[in-house]
Amino acid sequence: MTADATPHLEVRHLTMAYGSNVIMNDLSFGIKRGDVFVIMGGSGCGKSTLMRHLIGLQEPASGEIFFNGDNFSTATQDRRTEMLQHFGVMYQSGALWTSLTLAENVALPLKEFSPLSAKEIDAIARYKLALVGLAGYEGYYPSEISGGMVKRASIARAMALDPEVLFLDEPSAGLDPITSRLLDDLILQLRDSLGTTTVIVTHELASIFAVADNAVFLDVATRTLGAIGNPNELRDHSENPRVRQFLNRLANPNP
């Protein structure tokens, strides 16, 4: 593995704001190649907003984002499009294209960005859907399947091109415990076999402890980075009482 020191993704002094309403101040952290990295925090703290910054859907109010050591924030549109090809994104609400079947949803990125033949694309789409437990549902439209299945199909689409970085926004919310567990296994297996870096936005504790190598905690009280590190260590040894509260599921910060 190319074990170079540059983080796969790096955020430097990022401030996120909607107009004059500052969501988070001065975030700095790096995500190592092959890490399963969790962005956690209470509801409404800006987890999804941070992800939207990382994939370029929103521009930083100040600060920069680096991908493979290249400045993503100041890159030209062409360069940025090139970088985005290495990202796979699963959106919170699925965002499947409703006029396409599940197989066509997964196949669309392949058709556009790989020279594979229709038969090979079909095989890959089937495989990706099988990975998330949707084998046999290739011909279904998003409106014909359940919410949890939409979520899983969206993950299959995010994985279509074997991205270097896989972004998952609340992947296990709304999934049953078994499916959720299988999803955790899948994330770890992708990391082990293909070296995929995974960035997950979630507040499902079980999932966080099971998969995360590292995590950041966005502290809504101070509007900045609450803690960074391995969640198992943070749970017991974090200096920030709100981080311990969050990871231990406590009602009060200082029991």
Add this chain to the structure above:
Amino acid sequence: MLKLLRKSVPPTKAIAEVVSSDTDCHVVRLAGEWNIRASLLNVGSVLDRLLAQPQTTLVVFETSGLQSYDSSLVAYLMRLYVACTEKGIKFERESLPSGVNKLLELALSRPQKVAEEHAVEIVTVFHRVGIWGESAAKSWMKAVDFIGQTVLAFWNLLRGKARTRLSECWIFIQSVGVDALPIISLISFLTGLILAYVGAVQMKQFGATVYVAGLVALAMVREMGVLMASIILCGRTATAFAAQLGSMQASEEIAAFRVLGISPVEYLVLPRMIAMVLMLPILTLYSNFCGIMGGLVVVTSMDVTIEQYYNMTIRSVNIPNFSSGLIKSFFFAILISWAGCFRGMACGKSAQAVGDATTSAAVLGITLVVIADAVFAVLFDAINFF
């Protein structure tokens, strides 16, 4: 263990070939770089060769030449695995690199839903007519049902029992009426202008250009004013209603009202219809005025004074003429807002469905308006209302 190499080694193609075959055992060599973004040209023939020999019972893999892989390899192997399993050929998964084997395992361990073949429909002419008839009947039923719901909602409103938000009306009055003023000004002014030119060509020959005033006034007040305003509202408001309600339908907001015990027709449709019924007559008056102004511009350029034009206009428009347009505008308003709301409430759950709903709202609205106008023309003639 094999790891994915991302650095640029000169690309070698993905290779999958049968290297040695006993009568019952095949060794398949996997080699090269398997990259989802590169072409997989020479990997198709293995399956054919395996299946060509019926006595094959075992497939083993030799992977020492495999430089890098991604999902393209796993997807390929899965296809092979499924085919082999069907033929009862043993597929030696353990001979694969452990990462590949695990990824394959993950996909295969999930419950497989047996793909149900959609039954092949035999489509004959009768079949088609039947399907068409059924869907036409269903959409009529839906329309009748919605008319019923709307009438019931109005009845509840009159009894003071409707759950609705009449304050919402102000917002719709703004968007239906005030916001439409610029476009109505332009279209009506130009309509009056066009009518004046059409009339002037004829009247000039008799030296009676001043009568153009009467022609423009009569045409605008009886027909064109209300028609133009109605068609504009079909285009900009009925479609907006359909899109708003349609996307609410798609995101289950309408279901949420229903479950709360609030009739979505009372809560969402009533304010829209009320706003439309209040605004279309006013817009019609305004349209009449703009049209007459358009005529004025043309006629004054042909040696008719403003005073003459004014007198001629007053003289030719009587109360029945004037009110016939207004009476129609009241009914058209009901038709247009009903068409928009109906199509929105009957919308499906995809982006495509919302698009269809807006299109058909405009088409239905305009169709209803023109049909109703024809009915009124016959009716007014029958009762000598002019």
